[in-house]
Amino acid sequence: MKLKLLFMFAIALLAATSAQAQDWGNLKAKFILEGTAPTPEKANVNKDVELCLKHKLVDETFKIDAKSGAIQNVLVFLSPKPGTAKPKIHPDFLKAPSDVVLDNLNCRFTPHIVTLYTAQKLVIKNSDPVGHNTKADFFENVPFNDQIPGGGSITKTLTKTESAPTPLSCGSHPWMSAKILVREDPYAAVSNEKGELTIENIPAGKWTFTIWHEGCGFVTVGQQDGKAKEWKKGKIDVEIKKGDNNLGEIKIPVAVLTKSKK
Amino acid sequence: MSVCRNWRHCLAALLAAAFAGLAGCGSPDAKFVEYRTYARLSEKAAGYENGFTHLQRQDVNNVLAALYGTPDAPSLPALANVDVTKLLDISKLKLAAGSVGSDGKGRPRGLYREHCAHCHGITGDGNGPTASFLNPYPRDYRAGLFKFKSTPIGYRPLHEDLKKIVIDGIPGTAMPSFRLLPDQEIEALVEYVKYLAIRGETERQFYNGLKDDISESDFLSHADPAVAAKELADGNDGKAPAQKAIDEKVAETDKQRLEAIKGYTETVFQKWLEAAEFMTQDTVKVTNRNDAMRVLREELVAAGSNEKKLTDEMVLAESQQRGRKLFYGPIGNCFTCHGPTALGDGQLGDYDGWTVELIGKTPKKEDIKDYIKHGMPEPRNIRPRNLRHGVYRGGMRPLDLYWRVRNGIEGTPMPGNDKLKPQEIWHLVNYVQSLPYEQISNPYEAVPENRRERN
Numbered sequence: 189m190k191l192k193l194l195f196m197f198a199i200a201l202l203a204a205t206s207a208q209a210q211d212w213g214n215l216k217a218k219f220i221l222e223g224t225a226p227t228p229e230k231a232n233v234n235k236d237v238e239l240c241l242k243h244k245l246v247d248e249t250f251k252i253d254a255k256s257g258a259i260q261n262v263l264v265f266l267s268p269k270p271g272t273a274k275p276k277i278h279p280d281f282l283k284a285p286s287d288v289v290l291d292n293l294n295c296r297f298t299p300h301i302v303t304l305y306t307a308q309k310l311v312i313k314n315s316d317p318v319g320h321n322t323k324a325d326f327f328e329n330v331p332f333n334d335q336i337p338g339g340g341s342i343t344k345t346l347t348k349t350e351s352a353p354t355p356l357s358c359g360s361h362p363w364m365s366a367k368i369l370v371r372e373d374p375y376a377a378v379s380n381e382k383g384e385l386t387i388e389n390i391p392a393g394k395w396t397f398t399i400w401h402e403g404c405g406f407v408t409v410g411q412q413d414g415k416a417k418e419w420k421k422g423k424i425d426v427e428i429k430k431g432d433n434n435l436g437e438i439k440i441p442v443a444v445l446t447k448s449k450k
Numbered sequence: 451m452s453v454c455r456n457w458r459h460c461l462a463a464l465l466a467a468a469f470a471g472l473a474g475c476g477s478p479d480a481k482f483v484e485y486r487t488y489a490r491l492s493e494k495a496a497g498y499e500n501g502f503t504h505l506q507r508q509d510v511n512n513v514l515a516a517l518y519g520t521p522d523a524p525s526l527p528a529l530a531n532v533d534v535t536k537l538l539d540i541s542k543l544k545l546a547a548g549s550v551g552s553d554g555k556g557r558p559r560g561l562y563r564e565h566c567a568h569c570h571g572i573t574g575d576g577n578g579p580t581a582s583f584l585n586p587y588p589r590d591y592r593a594g595l596f597k598f599k600s601t602p603i604g605y606r607p608l609h610e611d612l613k614k615i616v617i618d619g620i621p622g623t624a625m626p627s628f629r630l631l632p633d634q635e636i637e638a639l640v641e642y643v644k645y646l647a648i649r650g651e652t653e654r655q656f657y658n659g660l661k662d663d664i665s666e667s668d669f670l671s672h673a674d675p676a677v678a679a680k681e682l683a684d685g686n687d688g689k690a691p692a693q694k695a696i697d698e699k700v701a702e703t704d705k706q707r708l709e710a711i712k713g714y715t716e717t718v719f720q721k722w723l724e725a726a727e728f729m730t731q732d733t734v735k736v737t738n739r740n741d742a743m744r745v746l747r748e749e750l751v752a753a754g755s756n757e758k759k760l761t762d763e764m765v766l767a768e769s770q771q772r773g774r775k776l777f778y779g780p781i782g783n784c785f786t787c788h789g790p791t792a793l794g795d796g797q798l799g800d801y802d803g804w805t806v807e808l809i810g811k812t813p814k815k816e817d818i819k820d821y822i823k824h825g826m827p828e829p830r831n832i833r834p835r836n837l838r839h840g841v842y843r844g845g846m847r848p849l850d851l852y853w854r855v856r857n858g859i860e861g862t863p864m865p866g867n868d869k870l871k872p873q874e875i876w877h878l879v880n881y882v883q884s885l886p887y888e889q890i891s892n893p894y895e896a897v898p899e900n901r902r903e904r905n
Contacts, residue, residue: 235786235797269663319783321865325807327658328717330604333858333865338780340869351662352495359863360786362799362811408497420666421496 211392212278213428217435219259219383222411223442225252231363233295236318240295245363248300249402250446251381258383259440261301262407263353263369263400265376266390267423274373278389281374287311287343290356290366292320292336297356297366301402305374306347313341321359326350329370333359346370353400367402390428398422401440404447411439480521480549480563482573484511485592485653486824487808492661502660509669510656513711518649521563521572522548524642529712532719538645545635546642561635562642565628574646576804577825584624587827590804591643592650594721595861598844602857603866606725612640620843648718655714663710671711673703739848742876743769766880773874773881781870782878787834787863792885794836802832803861832862840886851879 231245251260268274285308291298292314304310314320314336323333328348336342353367369376377385399407399422406422413436426433484507493501519525524543526534550560563572569588571578576590589596598615599607616636619627628636656670664670668677678699682691691699747765751757776782777792789796801811808826809817818829835843844850844859856875858866867875 317780319780319786321783323863323865325803326604333603333860333863335783335858335865335867335869337783337869340781342869351658357811359800359865360783360797362797405495406497421662 210276211430212389213392213430214432215387215390216432217264217385218437219262219379220437220439221252221257221259221442222439225254226250226446235361239318243294245296260379260381262379263301264385264397265369265371266373266395267398275375276391277373280389289313291315295361297364300366301378302368303376303378304368304370306372310344310346311341312336314338323357323359324354326354392428392430394427397424397426399424401445403445407440409444412436480572482521487821487826488654489657490824491808492657496661498666506669509671513671514653524645527715529716532716534719537719537722539641542638542641543645545638561639574650582827585830586623591647594647594651595803597859597861600853601725601729603860605728606722608726608729612643616640622841622843651718652715655718659710659714671707673700675700737872739876742873745873769877769880770884773877776874776878777881788837791890792837794834796834798831800832800863801829805829837882837885848879851882855879
């Protein structure tokens, strides 16, 4: 589906000029794999083996429930076209926002997929007794590669929207990886172990969202409530109404989900 | 603003000054080459099976030429929100640009092609004719990333940082010293390096924009009426739109694209201007080694050392001891890469940032092949420095080492140590400088001790 520039522009103008009270809605979705879940590969633990080997580390790209097919770590985020109006921020998000914590724990990053709204600070902790360093190759924000002493932490302020998640890595432990999505609005969520996610308090109106997973980047093909769908660049148009809005069950074929990992 | 239909009109309107430099240029043979690896990365990320079309890429090239001119006739964009002249001086660029020779008044021309292009390439892509024989490869300026500078990772280098490299060269690599050139020529060359970097960074911004913001068969600088018609039809149950509606949509999109091009270009210049600004803040105070040693001496005296008997050598030895502890412990963590005896053998499977960006940290064969086809040099592992040689690529002054250890080395795995106090950085520098003289047969039992520390 093509992005409807003009249309979005008109909607944005309307939204900006209307004086009536703002309605807010939630967006829900559930992601299920079609096909057999890939077995996570064992991580090549070649550093600090005394500490790290016992944690039986694996490549964390695919966290899929073998029985239900629920896909964890699918990311959905609101993506207004550049040059069009930005979404209003719900008052709840404007109260002093909590920090986003990324920990280096047991020789892995946790959580694996992080979302950050630019009003929040990023705190990177190192709860391990060994040193870690965290490298972030941002496109818009200032990239960094900082040594974090065992037991220490660093705090970062990020100010700009990134159009896709940014890889995080540790120079000392090559198997460690995570992704962070930085946005100027709080409208992003990551699916849980049931494959479910909710983005809360989105301003009512027509919006475009992006669906993304580490195994394939933009999720471009799938079934939505049984109907075959194609989402160019992972973009899906949704009209958000007051209250709950449900994208329903989205099935992603295993060949699509594992595209960039094969 | 008047409606414009193609990149020429749009950009002429946007960048009135841009074409000035194109007048009266000499032989038109030298050309900038396309940033094919980055275009490939972008089209893959966007999920385009067939990649960007030849016409889309040509459009990007046209916009770049309108903004930056050609290798023989450089020009600079005139941007509303940034003062380009604060960063680049067109008269200096003209000394460095063009083919080798002089301008008739005896002033040199073509300095870059004379001294640098055979390694760094006409475009600054690090891909000159001799590049493939060198290790490390010559710098590809187009990502805007430089290793040896006073600014932290994530910030562009200062003019003086680049100038120092051109004057001193990079010992232990093929990068020669140009100390013997007159200052005016070095200035021109440094200016030209910045120009090529900024041009390349702008090209990256454009391809990133094509990836994110623009639909598949559409263009960076202008709308395709066919695409506009299809989008209008899609939004109206497939009904063919009126010509007027198409015209309006095209005009509207053209306007947005122009704004976007301006925005992308300004972002690039802003990054360079921000670096200079950042370095004037006192958060990046540079302390000197003597101050650090004086503070350490005071500490030692307060802890009971006899002030009279405490020589400078003893203070330095204590500092080296402390540096050694940091080096092999979980706070400095240097040994994980530089190895248990600092021979640079702790971690050998890494690639540099220019490579990882394209093929990742654990590359697949098909990806390597694909990117080599698009101009990536054969990937080679980057080695942590063997610190027992005492050869430092980024400069031999203690201050150079201070910057390396505090800031990290951009484009490589070497991290910065923002969390350490300036004092502690100096301890590390002192220890690093002592390493070439430390006996390896008696290497402080680094590994066993450090096991104890970590468990």
